[in-house]
Amino acid sequence: MINILDKTIIEVKNLTKRYSLGSIGFVTFANDVRKLLNKWGIRLGIPNKSEEFLALDKISFSVKKGEVIGIIGANGAGKSTLLKILSRITEPSSGQASITGRVASLLEVGTGFHEDMTGRENIYLNGSLYGLTRKEIERKLPSIIEFSQIEKFIDTPVKRYSSGMYVRLAFAVAAHLEPEILIVDEVLAVGDAEFQKKCIGKMKKVSDSGRTVLFVSHQLNMIRNLCTRCIMLENGKIKHDGEVEETLRKYLSGSSDKKGIAISERTDRRGKNNYIVQDITFLGIEKNDRTILCGSDIEITVKVVSKIPFETNIQCAIAIFDNNGNILTDLSNFFTNDSLIPGKQNCFEIKCRLSEVNLNAGTYRYNCWLSTDIELEDHVLNAGTFIINEGNFFFTGKSLPLNKGSVLLNQKWIIST
Amino acid sequence: MIANTRRIIIRASRKWWELEVGDLLNYKDLLFLLVRKDFVTSYKQTVLGPIWVILQALMGSAVFTIIFGKIAGIETNGHPAFLFYLVGNLAWNYFASVFGTGCNSLQSNLPLFSKVYFPRLIPPIADAVSKLINFLIQFLVYILALAIYHSNSPALDSGILIEAFLLPLLVLQIAVLALGLGFIVSAVSVKYRDLSRFAGLATQFLMYATPVIYPISEIPKAYQFWMAWNPLTFIVESFRYLLLGSASGCTIEYALPSIGMTVMILLIGVILYNNCQRTYVDYA
Numbered sequence: 001m002i003n004i005l006d007k008t009i010i011e012v013k014n015l016t017k018r019y020s021l022g023s024i025g026f027v028t029f030a031n032d033v034r035k036l037l038n039k040w041g042i043r044l045g046i047p048n049k050s051e052e053f054l055a056l057d058k059i060s061f062s063v064k065k066g067e068v069i070g071i072i073g074a075n076g077a078g079k080s081t082l083l084k085i086l087s088r089i090t091e092p093s094s095g096q097a098s099i100t101g102r103v104a105s106l107l108e109v110g111t112g113f114h115e116d117m118t119g120r121e122n123i124y125l126n127g128s129l130y131g132l133t134r135k136e137i138e139r140k141l142p143s144i145i146e147f148s149q150i151e152k153f154i155d156t157p158v159k160r161y162s163s164g165m166y167v168r169l170a171f172a173v174a175a176h177l178e179p180e181i182l183i184v185d186e187v188l189a190v191g192d193a194e195f196q197k198k199c200i201g202k203m204k205k206v207s208d209s210g211r212t213v214l215f216v217s218h219q220l221n222m223i224r225n226l227c228t229r230c231i232m233l234e235n236g237k238i239k240h241d242g243e244v245e246e247t248l249r250k251y252l253s254g255s256s257d258k259k260g261i262a263i264s265e266r267t268d269r270r271g272k273n274n275y276i277v278q279d280i281t282f283l284g285i286e287k288n289d290r291t292i293l294c295g296s297d298i299e300i301t302v303k304v305v306s307k308i309p310f311e312t313n314i315q316c317a318i319a320i321f322d323n324n325g326n327i328l329t330d331l332s333n334f335f336t337n338d339s340l341i342p343g344k345q346n347c348f349e350i351k352c353r354l355s356e357v358n359l360n361a362g363t364y365r366y367n368c369w370l371s372t373d374i375e376l377e378d379h380v381l382n383a384g385t386f387i388i389n390e391g392n393f394f395f396t397g398k399s400l401p402l403n404k405g406s407v408l409l410n411q412k413w414i415i416s417t
Numbered sequence: 418m419i420a421n422t423r424r425i426i427i428r429a430s431r432k433w434w435e436l437e438v439g440d441l442l443n444y445k446d447l448l449f450l451l452v453r454k455d456f457v458t459s460y461k462q463t464v465l466g467p468i469w470v471i472l473q474a475l476m477g478s479a480v481f482t483i484i485f486g487k488i489a490g491i492e493t494n495g496h497p498a499f500l501f502y503l504v505g506n507l508a509w510n511y512f513a514s515v516f517g518t519g520c521n522s523l524q525s526n527l528p529l530f531s532k533v534y535f536p537r538l539i540p541p542i543a544d545a546v547s548k549l550i551n552f553l554i555q556f557l558v559y560i561l562a563l564a565i566y567h568s569n570s571p572a573l574d575s576g577i578l579i580e581a582f583l584l585p586l587l588v589l590q591i592a593v594l595a596l597g598l599g600f601i602v603s604a605v606s607v608k609y610r611d612l613s614r615f616a617g618l619a620t621q622f623l624m625y626a627t628p629v630i631y632p633i634s635e636i637p638k639a640y641q642f643w644m645a646w647n648p649l650t651f652i653v654e655s656f657r658y659l660l661l662g663s664a665s666g667c668t669i670e671y672a673l674p675s676i677g678m679t680v681m682i683l684l685i686g687v688i689l690y691n692n693c694q695r696t697y698v699d700y701a
Contacts, residue, residue, distance in 0.1 A: 087533070087534055089531060090696050090698050091429055095428070097428070098424060098425065098427070111532045112533070116458045117458065121454070125454055128444070128447040129533050132446075134449070
């Protein structure tokens, strides 16, 4: 007999997904007419104007039974598209995937809940949407109700539930689907910490029982805890596929691959690009150089070149991430209501001052974002990194060990009796 | 539990005739539960509940009786005008309501379709089944009205024929026809929403092109041949034949084109809908 763990359960071959860009209107209608006429052998002089974008570009991999696979990648790398195709929500444009066994994909919890129906009725409806039969649901009902911890309200319409109860019930159903293959999008990002813990516990159980899990997340620690293998997607292609730590290292350093490239040279930017960020510098104010100490004041300078003069307010944002890819904060004049009006100059600098910066020593990455009130102008992911050196944040000469977190808070301790 | 050896192949180049209708059977419990959901929730937060459905039948037929019966003086085959219109409305209202929701089958189920896989034909079929409850209520209204007419004038010639046990077949044909047309509109309007606008207009037009407010016998002979190609002509006329006792459109000359058209519309509808649902969430 073949070892059961060696059994390939998902086989993906050259999977490609093409999306056409642009809005639907007369142009797409003309295109459809042209295609139809071409099929009939009639050629007209209508130019082909459709623009396409590859969300997945000939992806191939296979998954063995019992593997727990994390899928990571920046926004727009193709993670969600891959999950959607494997969950049969949409079809690939070419290539194929074959899946052996029952799939449950949790792209959301509580799909199809109707708020006028009771908890019990919703369990049936939700379970049957995921392909359970009424008999199966009946059998699992006591266990589902117990897991959800809302026995008392099970015959109350769910619109009277608190949001916590609602999510608990929804997850209880999801947890009882018992599929051979579980596909999970970042549903775990909802709910409180305790609930997330419960979800992770349940997922661990699922994977320990020899089931196969595909798991998309931005939370790298969760991938670390759960997965046995990790696939990194970039621009619709598999950038790396292998052992978890190795892939995560690749992912985190992937940003520094681009270190050499100046922001102005980057081509992977989004937005209308009437404004383009040329350069971003982080300077320590005291010495006016690039060495920044914990607790010192920083000045961030964003150099922008604009193609057209614009005399209304623009929004600038810098999102800061730690070494594990967790977002720490997002700096923006959107929150402070500081107005930034560029005027007629086609080259200007935006400055942002931070006082007593409370980040621990380490390397931080940032994204930058520039928009008018109406439209996104420029958005660069992993625009660069900055380093914070050990400083004297607490004015005691002591510093927070690096493994104790990346945020420092001003604190005062007293005792009262 | 579905056998775990089941193998699913996900690929792009499926042919238009691969409809995966067999998968529907695996989800028959879902169909049942969706129908029950409609029953449970349809009269929530209304004061009068199903009385609205009764009013729809009574008011509609009363208006027709006044305008088309009394003012326009349209002949009603010797049956009381009110009963005549009640039967016409019975068939027409069921068609219009199934067609109306069918036109948005893909659109109104987007929140489900974008999150979980199940055969996409299930929700519209469930809609057609749950609309039957309104049909039954209006059917009872007709029976009551007929009884009242009989008790007032015992010599009345109108009545239900014994063959009326065949009525469910006609109801099935209405459902199939309305779903087929609804699928076509829903599929095409995914890309071109113009069609769903057009569908509203077309429904109004179709009612006048169907013998709802007049019997087919009132139409000049030369046009009757063309009227037969409207599948609803045979259906409405047969409703009258079975429930009132006489109508001239319940013959094989009307039945064949009607059934033929219905089957064709269903096939076109299911094929279009099925091809469309495969990538629908990309367009939405």
